[in-house]
Amino acid sequence: MTTIAIMGGGPAGYEAALVAVQYGADVTLIELDGVGGACVLTDCVPSKAFIASAAGRTAVLGARDLGLTVDADRVSVDVPTVNGRVNGLALAQSTDIRSQLETQGITVVQGRAAFADRTTGLARHVVHVEPVDGDPFDLDCDFVVVATGASPRVLPTARPDGDRILTWRQVYSLTELPEHLIVVGSGVTGAEFASAFTEMGVRVTLVSSRDRVLPSEDADAAAVIEKVFSEHGGELARQSRASSVERDGDGVVVTLTDGRQIRGSHALMTVGAVPNTADIGLDRVGVDVNDQGFITVDRVSRTSAANVYAAGDCTGVLMLASVAAMQGRIAMWHALGEGVPPLALNTVSANVFTHPEIATVGNSQADAEEDPSGLQVLKLPLATNARAKMHGLEEGFVKLVIRPTTGLITGGVVVAPDASELILPIAMAVQNRLTVRNLAYTFSVYPSLSGSLTELARRLMFVTSGQL
Numbered sequence: 001m002t003t004i005a006i007m008g009g010g011p012a013g014y015e016a017a018l019v020a021v022q023y024g025a026d027v028t029l030i031e032l033d034g035v036g037g038a039c040v041l042t043d044c045v046p047s048k049a050f051i052a053s054a055a056g057r058t059a060v061l062g063a064r065d066l067g068l069t070v071d072a073d074r075v076s077v078d079v080p081t082v083n084g085r086v087n088g089l090a091l092a093q094s095t096d097i098r099s100q101l102e103t104q105g106i107t108v109v110q111g112r113a114a115f116a117d118r119t120t121g122l123a124r125h126v127v128h129v130e131p132v133d134g135d136p137f138d139l140d141c142d143f144v145v146v147a148t149g150a151s152p153r154v155l156p157t158a159r160p161d162g163d164r165i166l167t168w169r170q171v172y173s174l175t176e177l178p179e180h181l182i183v184v185g186s187g188v189t190g191a192e193f194a195s196a197f198t199e200m201g202v203r204v205t206l207v208s209s210r211d212r213v214l215p216s217e218d219a220d221a222a223a224v225i226e227k228v229f230s231e232h233g234g235e236l237a238r239q240s241r242a243s244s245v246e247r248d249g250d251g252v253v254v255t256l257t258d259g260r261q262i263r264g265s266h267a268l269m270t271v272g273a274v275p276n277t278a279d280i281g282l283d284r285v286g287v288d289v290n291d292q293g294f295i296t297v298d299r300v301s302r303t304s305a306a307n308v309y310a311a312g313d314c315t316g317v318l319m320l321a322s323v324a325a326m327q328g329r330i331a332m333w334h335a336l337g338e339g340v341p342p343l344a345l346n347t348v349s350a351n352v353f354t355h356p357e358i359a360t361v362g363n364s365q366a367d368a369e370e371d372p373s374g375l376q377v378l379k380l381p382l383a384t385n386a387r388a389k390m391h392g393l394e395e396g397f398v399k400l401v402i403r404p405t406t407g408l409i410t411g412g413v414v415v416a417p418d419a420s421e422l423i424l425p426i427a428m429a430v431q432n433r434l435t436v437r438n439l440a441y442t443f444s445v446y447p448s449l450s451g452s453l454t455e456l457a458r459r460l461m462f463v464t465s466g467q468l
């Protein structure tokens, strides 16, 4: 029987385990904290549950625009209840995944795993396991999957104390809302928390090292987020790189590289993530890492060492739960002899859970600007959509990227409250090589926000080159 050890029980690890066991392998999954990994326990799942509470407050207050009487002073956030719900939901999800794994026959060990090979270059590997309760033991394996994830990056001059200077994993132990939260770092994590805390009525300053929020996202989408953020009272400190964050009595002071200082009650550090690859014995097996410590993998998740695969955030390929899970599955399909298509990043859909949300898939407007003869972009604001008017939506848009010569849809952006749900038709089109004509001829419900997608496709039929 093929013996497989999986280090780490996040989406990369547990999805790899579920595939391996289907092929009759003897699978042991070793997870330090809890099954589901950081994704379920501290990162993706809790943050989205927290954001759901923030969005609930916005929805209640927004009901005034729909003719309902709401006493704004009586809409308050019960922080211990919100965080209790968040933490309880994460634990429940972890328990569900663990029981699914065990029902399928996967051995789950809570503990730390590391390579213990005595010689580099062998095809079989030894994984040393130190369970949290029980004696250490070694596993002799045909294949190993490294899926150890990543951790918040800590600046030496801004050490989190869990009280006033927080990582994103420490937000859920707050017992009351910050008076003035300074969010340092305006990537996806920073933007999501800045948006959620403003929705909860907190004064937020977002420190961005660039001249805009979400530097890697669609510029039009980021502009909408900035506008809504400032309407909710948020302040954006542009071109501002934090050089240190220190306690100052009951508050914090963030010092910027140009000497300016921003004072607040709390600081939330969202300055990126570092891979958990330092102390797992990768050098004993000859697994290459890049200069930031991320494991180098190919598109079927192979590392530089024979029969060692790696998946998820520890590879830094695209730090999304969906990509981690797919890398884990691909690793096991490949190892166990299944013909598998390599990972294709041009079809990945992703969502930023700000208010409103930003969902993207495939080619971006930046791609189109680099290739103006090959790609064309059209944007349609939602403001004229009947359903948007009914719900009082004034912001947001849909955008499609197409190949004008063929009409193929190669990418898109949706900015809307439920963009994460609305992106699927575009993702289907990109994945299945559909054209604007295919989308234009599709019935959408009237009235619906998705009606703007079919309308945009109809408009695009007239900017394509006549071959449709």
Ligand SMILES: Cc1cc2nc3c(=O)[nH]c(=O)nc-3n(C[C@H](O)[C@H](O)[C@H](O)COP(=O)(O)OP(=O)(O)OC[C@H]3O[C@@H](n4cnc5c(N)ncnc54)[C@H](O)[C@@H]3O)c2cc1C
Residues within 6 Å of the ligand: 007, 008, 009, 010, 011, 012, 013, 030, 031, 032, 033, 034, 036, 037, 038, 039, 040, 042, 043, 044, 045, 047, 048, 111, 112, 113, 114, 147, 148, 149, 150, 168, 189, 276, 280, 311, 312, 313, 314, 318, 319, 320, 321, 322, 323, 324, 353
């Ligand atoms: C705030 C935040 C919100 C996010 N929201 C989203 C989202 O909405 N959608 C999305 O797609 N992605 C989201 N992400 C990204 C997503 O959480 C990650 O891409 C995902 O967790 C990666 O999964 P993974 O399996 O690689 O690692 P993880 O989920 O980090 O799991 C790795 C596990 O390995 C364990 N481990 C580490 N070392 C060892 C060892 N030596 N032995 C045993 N176990 C070990 C760790 O304890 C950890 O539990 C978010 C990230 C953050 C920070």
Ligand SMILES: NC(=O)c1ccc[n+]([C@@H]2O[C@H](COP(=O)([O-])OP(=O)(O)OC[C@H]3O[C@@H](n4cnc5c(N)ncnc54)[C@H](O)[C@@H]3O)[C@@H](O)[C@H]2O)c1
Residues within 6 Å of the ligand: 155, 184, 185, 186, 187, 188, 189, 190, 192, 207, 208, 209, 215, 240, 241, 242, 243, 270, 271, 272, 273, 318, 319, 320, 350, 351, 352, 353
């Ligand atoms: N909804 C989602 O899918 C979701 C949510 C959160 C995170 N993620 C993923 O997790 C990964 C990490 O995202 P992230 O936002 O945590 O990290 P990131 O590395 O993407 O962004 C960190 C930001 O902090 C800035 N920064 C660094 N040092 C700074 C300093 N001293 N002062 C001010 N700014 C500074 C960087 O310039 C960067 O813009 C991403 O790949 C992201 O896609 C996904």
